[in-house]
Amino acid sequence: MPTLRGKRYGEVLLVSAGPDGPLATVYNTYPLNDCPPELWSRLDAEALAKEHGAVAALLNGPRYWLMDAIEKDMGDDREIVTFGGLDMYRQAVVTLSSMNPAPYVPNTVARNAVFVFDAGQPIFELVDPDGGHWVMQTWSQIVDPALEYDDLPHLAGRLTLPEGWSYRTRTLAEPLRIDTSSQAAQVLQDGLTNSYSLAR
Template sequence: MKNTGLRGGRYGEVLLVSAGADGPTATVYNTYPLNDCPPELWTRLDAQALATEHGALAALLNGPRYWLMDAIEKDMGTEREIVTFGGLDMYRQATVALSSMNPAPYVPNTVARNAVFVFDAGAPVFELVDADGRAWVMQTWSQIVDPALSYDDLPGLAERLTLPDGWSFRTRTLETDLRVDTSSQAAQVLQDGLTNSYSLVSS
């Protein structure tokens, strides 16, 4: 199934954290495409109350966020789990092996999401390039740290981010479609200091 027209769409996530043999693991629930994470409901969510209600070690609120890919290809299956958090319906979307209960910026987490993210030719992308020369494409921007951060602000992030040694930030316009295919392998995802999230383009 291919969902298009995502760029700029608003959503929110609830992560229910459990203790695993290799560290904390989070089950990710996402408002997309059920609703656009209306502020009047999102701002009333209580993470501690949600953790208690669902028997989780912790609940993490991840949003509001906005998509930057143009399409997602994903096998949704015939029956999908929907959970309601404080009046917000969310689909169960992915599982994340957390690097810690409070992951640091620029530290990758492993995400099982079984999806392809598509960034259209002719569209801008915002990327981190790490010290090994690998590109990480921004998949969502966040208003968690800066509630006023907008799409128009993204090209200027190089002046705001404190990057690790040897890293850089760039904006470029795609000449061909960019496909981040993690349909059959885990994705590597990290966040910057403003909690914008990025996927490793290729290993």
């Protein structure tokens, strides 16, 4: 099976008002297309929100996967929505900590998936003051459009980490599985909007 690592995608989040704060339904281009720049750059968040009756629309991309595989039961009748010519699958629902979540603040994501990182591959981690390990699941070109995979081992000097946090790179001796198939994932972003999952 070809690896997901390095594959480009984009997301549209349609935000609604939930009982405990904003809820975002997440639509993802992968694997329908690779989020072509000429289409992605023309998306208008305000127009998309109006078109779909959402409180707001958030554009999340372009991004690139860092896991090597995703295990998920997609079902036979998956919802596909087209945003500005980009076909996207409905993938998850996120309980947002706010409409503009701050870096290093976790959000709860119901995605019912297992992220698999292969043995022998590097992973990029944040370690929090309680010893929790947050594994980078995607890197982002939202803040730095020139950020590339080869830059990731050297991010420690670029990130303004909260007190007690650290960033590191390590090579896996055995596969790492982040299993959120039956429980919600905890996901946060760094100051460059790279995203991380808590590895339990």
